[in-house]
Every structure is written in C-alpha cells, then in structure tokens.
Amino acid sequence: MGEQSPSQPSTQCQSHPQSPKPDTHNLIPPESTDECLDSAGVSGSIVSSTTIDARRITELGNVSSPPSKIPLRPRKIRKLTLDGDVSGEDYKAEDISSSQVNSPLATDGKSPGKGKLSHLRAITVPRIQARPLTCEGELETAIHYLRNADPLLAALIDVHPPPTFESFKTPFLALIRNILYQQLAMKAGNSIYTRFVSLCGGENLVVPETVLSLNPQQLRQIGVSGRKASYLHDLARKYQNGILSDSAILNMDEKSLFTMLTMVNGIGSWSVHMFMINSLHRPDVLPVNDLGVRKGVQLLYGLDDLPRPSQMEQHCAKWRPYRSVGSWYMWRLIEAKSTSTSAAVAAGVSLPPLEDIQQEHQQQQLMDPLNGVFSIG
Template identity: 25%
Template sequence: MATLLETDAVLKRGLAYLVKADPVMARLAREGIVPQLRKRPPGFEGLAWIVIGQQVSTASAAAIWGRLRTILEPPTPQMFLRLSDESLRAAGLSAGKVRTLRAAAAEIAEGRLQLDAFPGLPADEAHALLTRVKGIGPWTADIYLLFCLGHPDAFPSGDLAVQEAARLAYGLEQRPDAKALTALAERWRPWRGVAAKVLWAYYRTVKAREGAPG
C-alpha cells in the first residue's frame, strides 16, 4: 500500500502520479486546482464525527458534535455505550444515527471491528469490514478511510460533489453514478483518494466561480 496521506509531501507525490496518468488531472493541476490534506482523528471518535455529519450542514454537525463531546468524555466506544438514548437525542443525534453509532461502538468494544489494524489493509478490504456494521454505508466507510485513516486509495464514488466534479472535468453528458465513477477511477489507482481530493477542490472552485458577480 502507498504511504498514508499524512503530509503534504505524500499528497504531492500522489498528485504527481495522477498528472502523469491522466490528462484531465494534468489540466486541472495546470489550472491551479490544489487538493487539501485535511485529516480527522482515527478510531471511534473520527467515525462518530463522520456519522454525525451525514445529511446535515457543516455548522449543524459542529453544533451536534460540540454538545455530544460535553457528555462523551473520553470519546471512546465504551463511554458511548454507557450513554442513554435520551441524552444522545438531546445532543441532537437522530434515532438512526444513535443506532448506527451504538452498533459501531459495540463492534469496536467487543473486538470484532479492529480499526487499529486498518492502516495495513487494502482500501477495498477495510471498506468491506466497515460496511458490515449495521448502518454504515459505502460513503461513510470511504470518508472514514480517506479523512481519518488517510488511505491514499479510498474513493467515495457515491459522493455527489465528486460525481458532479467528474461530470464537469471530463465533459460528461450526465453526472456519473457510483458504478460509473468507480470504473472511471480505476485509472487513478493506487491514488484514488488524492483524485477525490482534486475533484472536491475543483467542485469548490467551480461553485465559487458561479457565485462570483458578473
């Protein structure tokens, strides 16, 4: 496996590979699209943050996480399992997110989900282990592997912003679905995670241009 995305030097190495492997990535680099490193803590804390952030705004996720952290100290799966549903709902978690995090916390606490072993696993294998947990879908697994673990080949093919960025960058007639984007991403192995970061950066740039005054 390639080195984890923990430094700007590794990120640049991945970007250099993509520039050589894909003319479209090379064009985006020439246009000044710069991917961001951005990393969150690994383990249960990082996984919980990702689950909380699903389908809510960044501001809402931060507010919910802040309330949860006042009662989740230390932020371990064992501590989470001690909290009541009432206290978790009062912090802002939906019933579905409570169930997902309880399932994940139990899997980790009982040793069936060993997140500490993930750095040595291929992205696809780690992804499969995460999605066995009830409530954790492909997007959550990919985002955890990319942003908490820094896996260079994790690729969130179901992310709408990545899909739309690929449509724009590659001049596609319609936004590719997860299956089509996974096929497109084969050319980026073993740096698909860096490619995702490039596409996110490109998406933000396009949206900023659209919002600029004429």
C-alpha cells in the same frame, strides 16, 4: 561328503536353532543325537539348506503373480510434506512461503488434508499497505504522478492548492464523528459534535464504554436523534465485542475494511469511502457513489451524461494508485463552479433554470464531507 541322494529320506536331527554365520570355517556344530550324522555332515547340510532357501526366495521373488480377474486400483503414494518434517519447530513466514513453492502441495495442485490445510492457513504473510497520504513526501509524489498521467487533471492541479486532510486521534473517534455529521450542515454538525465530546468528558474519553453508558435520552438532549443514537451504540458494541478495533482498522486492506465497517448500522459505502480518504488518508480510494466526484468527472472529460457508479472505475483508471487525490480535485472543480455561479448571480448574469440550480445544490451538499454536508452512506 555330507550329501544325501534324492531317493534316501532326509535324516531328522534335533538341534538347537542357530543361524549360520558368514564365516563357515568358524561355524560351531550344534549338539546332535545318535540319529544325526557327523558334525561335518550336519554343518554342510546347514549351509546347503540355507543356500537353497536363499535361492528359492530369489526365484519366488522373480516369478510374476498370475493375472487377477479383479481390476486393481492404483495405490496411493504418500508424499512427504512439510508437516512431518518441521512439526513442533518455529519457522518464519517467509521461510514457510518459499518452501511451499517447492513442496509437493504447491506443485501437484492437489488439495491437502484438513489438518494440513489448517496448518497452512495459519501461516500467512501480512499484506503490505500503501503509505498514507500524510506520510512525508507521499502527497508530492501523488501530485507529480497525476500531473503526468492526466493532462486534463494537471490543469486543475495548477490552479488549486494541494489537498489537506483532517487528523483524528483514533479511528473510533473518526467513525463517531462520521455518524454525528450525517445529513447535517457543517455548522450544525460542529455544534452537536462539540456537545457530544463534552458529554463524554473530552475526546480522550470517547471510547466504547463511555458511549454505551449514554442513554438515548441524554443523546437526544444534545441534538442526536434516536436513530443516530442506535448507530453510535451499535458501533460501540462491535468494538466492545472485538469485531472491530482501532489496530485492526489501521491494518485492513480496502476490501476488508469496506466489508467490516458496512456491518455497522448507519455506515454505508459512501461513509466508508469518506472515512478511508479523510481519516485514514488511504491514497487509492474512489468514491463511486459520491455525486460530487461523478459530476466532476463529467465536467473534466466533457461527458454528455453523468457517469454511473459502474462507469467511474473506467473513467478514473489513469489516476491509479492515487484516486483519492484525483477525487479531491473533483470536489474542488465542483466547488469552483458553484462559486462562479454565485458570482454570476451578483453580477446580474442570466441564470440556468431553477430545476438545474436545485440539482446542483443537492450535489453540492454531497460533494465534500469537509466543506459541505455529510450524508449517510
């Protein structure tokens, strides 16, 4: 009932479109014209045609498409990233770093997009710096470690007092002092530094603005050369422009600090190493270009030749992570040898050739920024 034979043409019906509902017994037949069949037939045709369409859709979905002559490129699959899930929310650095390890960006090795890359770069975990040697118990720990790590250095530790380090109010003041003492004996450096501080109005007023207000003529009157005056002004300008700051210097690692400070005119590698040891009290700094430290390593280990700067890392590897303290004892070793040579002169003992004495005196000038002569890096 309600079915049509295949040979008969399908009866057209004008009715309001209405989707069939799951319960066919409650189906309300649409309004029909005189050309339509009865309500039961119309209802049945609607259900049957719907069923046929559903089956046809299923069959079409199962039929595979004919092979194409154009090679297909693999489709890119977009993976869910951290950006879409947590945008606009505040996360701690440790939470983000741990989630990145499990995210697709960290596992598949693919580089993220530009926007994602900038977002990931903005989230960085601060690097933990080693404790300064002036912290309580840190120097004792360093001496104990070096005594066990290097028996030859232990003999020096037994005959010399523990290291001492200067303290400055600000890194800027320490860098100013570093520049003023370059290529000057300690007595002359102290005199010029005292006059410079007085010209600024006290150590508390040695700030970038004050230094920039001093012209070369004023600095020349207190014994500062024109070249050193340009060094002082360059350092003050980099502070004023925000390239350097006391807080940034205190938080930089050794590599970053070396890169940033050597941008200042008049500050080289030797000056940066001395600043990190004597002013910042960093525990693991090896001044490979310092002649005093190199000569001390040669004497300590009985080397035939003066070690080159490229060889110093290998010779002093056992001092890690307290190479600053080991370097301090190298200065004491050279100082003790110089003292013994002076005593030999007073006792009338035969002296080495004059050329050796001059070389030793030159190395003594560069050996210790606290007890010798400051030199440009």
